[in-house]
Amino acid sequence: MRPLNSLIGNCLDSLHKVSAIHGWTFKSGTILDIYIANNLLGAYVKYGEFRFALKLFDEIPNKDTVTWNSMIAGYIKYGNLKHAWELQKTMRRLGFSVDGYTFPSILKGIANEGCIHLGQQAHSTIIKMGYAGNVYPASALLDMYAKCDRIDDAFAVFQKMPERNSITWNALIAGYAEKGDIETCFWLLGSMEQEGVKLEDGTFTPLLTLLDDPDLYKLTTQVHSKIIKNGLTFQNTVCNATITSYSDCGSVEDAVKVFDAAVDSKDIVTWNSMLAAYLAYEKVSLAFKLFLEMQYSGFKPDIYTYTGILSACSDESHGKLARSLHALVMKKGVEEITSISNSLIAMYLKTHVENVEDALKIFESMDYRDSVSWNSILNGFSQHGLSEKALELFRQMRYISLDLDHYAVSAVLRCCSDLAILQLGQQVHVVALKFGLELDDFVASSLIFMYSKCGIIDDARKSFDETPKDSPITWNSIIFGYAQHGQGKIALQLFFLMKDKKIKMDHITFVAVLTACSHVGLVDEGYNILKDMESIHGIPPRMEHYACGIDLFGRAGRLEDAKELVEGMPFEPDAMVLKTLLGACKICGDIELATKVASRLLELEPEEHCTYVLLSNMYGHLQKWDDKAIIKRQMRDKGIRKVPGWSWIEVNNKVHAFNAEDCSHISFKDIYWILGVLSVEINKLKTIFMGEIPLST
Structure with a gap:
């Protein structure tokens, strides 16, 4: 019988063969052989035919421990912990002895479901039945505690194990990695090496997930050296995690080296990891090149590939590309996948305000919308005004x-x-x-x-005071708030308090404090902060910081300093900087410089009405009517119209919006009558305070 058993075991490599052999064994009566029956049962579980496995299980007259273990493992594989738990109880109640392979399956299901109370019961049974010293149940027990966020219990199990293998060590390292405990993880790595335990891909992969900051770059290179030393460079999971880790540590160049070296070991995750690295550093052209190269190499994009590449279309210049990608998604038949639809919505909302309707169409066509769908469209509406x-x-x-x-x-x-x-x-x-x-x-x-x-502003401060105050996000908002309310000194005090408390500042922090200095005329203080940004705080000034500095000098009437600041910028000024300089020219009345700045602005934004209006107003203020008329004619010839500003007020929880000379409001006649009355009263007060009418009148 044993040669027949061996032959049957070797033939169970496809579902078709399993069914054929099952029929033959049933017909010949060899199904009564427990070895054959267990092999068939395991094969049905492996190929996902659980109903056939269950039927066969019920037909086996002389079940043994392996039979029960196979069925328990099957229930766990298909996510049915409840039936697996009841089955092991039935197994024990009927007098079958559990072994070192019964509990690992059960504990795996418990870990997946996070049912710690069942895990503790299983732990008690393992001790009671004398399996606490067995490496397989003990390793599964440790893994269960780690995945149920009970890392101290996992470590207690680890300490009591008389025998440990690499699986044990890896499970514990993964548990501490999940908690973000980098110090303990590397202590465990060192202990593994001291005890001579073989380092595997499961050892390094969780460690690499912790190396996600530029300050940890050196440590990442050291771990990479160990990976090479242990011959794990081309293990998929390790390779992919190394690419991500180098990217997170700020070295996309090292990530590329790892990717290029993995000639024969790339999988779809490898390509997605490299794609994510390029996108994280806004290397959009390289990301698109990689996307095409991936398909030429025979790899089919998955959900993560599509969501990643769709996120690369992030500004107006990518409008045509965005539509091409949308067409590709439709061609591949994946546009109805919720995460991809969400990415399409976000892509259209980022590219141009005119594409909001396209985003809305996708949103409304979705069969299922998750919270990301709603939040994407909500944020898009908010960001586009x-x-x-x-x-x-x-x-x-x-x-x-x-x-x-x-x-x-x-x-x-x-x-x-x-x-x-x-x-x-x-x-x-x-x-x-x-x-x-x-x-x-x-x-x-x-x-x-x-x-x-x-x-x-007082309620704004209350909201700030109630926060933990450990993030720059809330500090930036309150500094901006005081800046808008003209309380620049308080804003500056908060900036220095933030510095004293060692709250990590970002580029928005400096925009906020420079705005505050500008609004209240703290010119020297603001300029010193701008100068110290990179040398002291390690944040290179961006375009918006220079714009704040120009505004700072412009409001103080120091146009020459503003001009020098623009000339000293390490990059060419954009439209925002030039608009700010043009505003400074208006404040200082320098029409000659204003004309030059406006000329450059119109090259960058020929359809922007603000430049024409500002220049026209300056010519009018200086009574240069001919020049003003030329600007007006240019606007008319190019079809450029001034976009009117709007004001609004909330009355009884309803918003009423107005613009200049607006007659669209239902009560516009009453509004203009009240405005007329107020104008008369204002003129009377003006006359009184100018001394033309006695105060007694």
Whole structure:
């Protein structure tokens, strides 16, 4: 019988053969051989035919421990912990002895479900039955505790194990890596090497996930050296994790070297890891080149590939490319996958305001929308200034009782800020409290911004004071708030307090404090901060920082300093910088420089109405009517019209919007009558204070 058993064992390499052999053994009566029956049972579980496995299990008259173990493993494989747990109880109740292979399957299911109470019961049974010293159940027990976030219990199991293998060490390292405990992970690595345990891909992969900061670059290179020394360079999981780690540590060049060296060991994850590295450093052209090269090499893009490459289309210049990618997604038939639809929505919202409708069409066509779908469209409306549409969408989210997260709440608070709707902003604040989101950095930042934009800086400060104050996000918002309220000295005090508390500053922090200095005329203080950005804080000034510095000098009437600052920039000024310089020219009345700056601006943005209007106003102020007429004619010839500014006010929880000489409001006649009355009263007061009418009158 044994040669027959061996032959059958070798033939169970496809479902078709399994079914054929099952029929033959049943017909010949050899199904009664427990070895053959167990082999068939294991094969059915392997190929996912669990109903056949269950039927065969019920037919086997002389079950043994292997039979029960196979069935328990099958239940766990297909996510049915409840039946697996009941089956092992039945197994023991019927007098079958469990062995060192029974518990690992059960514990794997417990770890996947996070059922710590069942894990503790299993632990008790393992001790009771004398398997605590067996390396297989003990390793599974350790892994279960680690995955159930009970790392101290996992370590206690580890310490009591008389025998440890690489699986044991790797499970413990993975547990501490999940907790972010880099020090313990590397202590365990050193202990492994001292005990002569073989280092494997499962050892290094969790370690590499911890190496995600430029400060850890040197440590990453040391780990990479160990990987090479242990001959694991071309192990897929290690290779992929190394690429990601180098990218996170700021060295995309090293990531490329690892990727290029993996000639014969690349899988789809390897390509996606390299793609993500390029995108993280905004190397968009290289990302697209890699995307094409990947397909030429025979790799089929997956969900992560598509979501990654769609995120590369991030500005107006990628409009045509965005539509090409959308067409590709449709051609491949993956546009209905929720995560890809979400990426398409985000892509259209990032490329141009005109594409908002395209994003909305995709959103409305989705069969299933998750929180990312709603948040993407909500944030898109908010960022493009479509605040009223965003608020309407938020009302829909509330109506269908969708769980709100910090993305949704912070986006709708920004809309309340843009429209200066205090009452609705306070209601959203209550929603944030209800969902326990008020201490989230982004929500708290939006609350601070909303209250400051609505003119209530004290409530903005209360929102700031209630935060943990360990993130630059909330500090930036409160500094901006005080800057907008003309309280630059308080903003500057907060900046230095932030510095004293060693809160990590970012480029937005410096925009905020420079804006504050500009608004209250703290010229020298602001300029010193700008000069010290890179040398002291390690943050190179960007375009927006130079724009703040130019505004700082311009408001103080120091046009020559503003001009020198532009000339000393390490890169060519963009439209924002030139507009700021043009504004400084207006303040200082330098029409000659203004004309030169405007000329450069119109080369960059020939359709931008602001440049024409500002230059026209300057000519009018200096009574250069001919030059003003030329500007007006140029605007008319090019079809450029001044975009009117809007004002709005909230009355009884309703927003009323107006622009200059507007007659669209239902009560416009009453509004203009009141304006006329106010104008008369203002003129009377002006006359009184100028001394033309006695105060007694």
